[in-house]
Amino acid sequence: MSGGIDHEGEERSIDAAAGETVMEVAVKNSVPGIVAECGGACACATCHVYIDEAYADRLEPAGEVEQSMLEFAEDVQANSRLSCQITVSEGLDGLRVTTPESQH
Numbered sequence: 852m853s854g855g856i857d858h859e860g861e862e863r864s865i866d867a868a869a870g871e872t873v874m875e876v877a878v879k880n881s882v883p884g885i886v887a888e889c890g891g892a893c894a895c896a897t898c899h900v901y902i903d904e905a906y907a908d909r910l911e912p913a914g915e916v917e918q919s920m921l922e923f924a925e926d927v928q929a930n931s932r933l934s935c936q937i938t939v940s941e942g943l944d945g946l947r948v949t950t951p952e953s954q955h
Contacts, residue, residue: 862947869941873934873948874898884950891935893917896924898934900948909942925953 867876877885877898886897893916902910907930913921917936921927934948 867939869939871939873900873937873939876939877934882950884954885934886954887935893920893933893935896920896933897954899924899954900932900934900950901928902930902932903947904930906943906946910937926951
């Protein structure tokens, strides 16, 4: 993963190891806006992020449970995902995510 951008445009560059989720990396690096109340169980929507459009086709589609959880998130967009459901891989090198204003 390359970086996260908060709703005000502040960018943080973060290194992540393959196999970690974007949520795990964000929590370890104290990224504001990713609360992750359920700890990655896909049981809340507090790790909601917007995926950089350049990476959208590199991700597996959101599963049924993730889609259901996104219904509870605020400000959902076409590129909304739960960061607990995105596993870091070499193919995602350079990934940028943005946190929604509603989570700050």
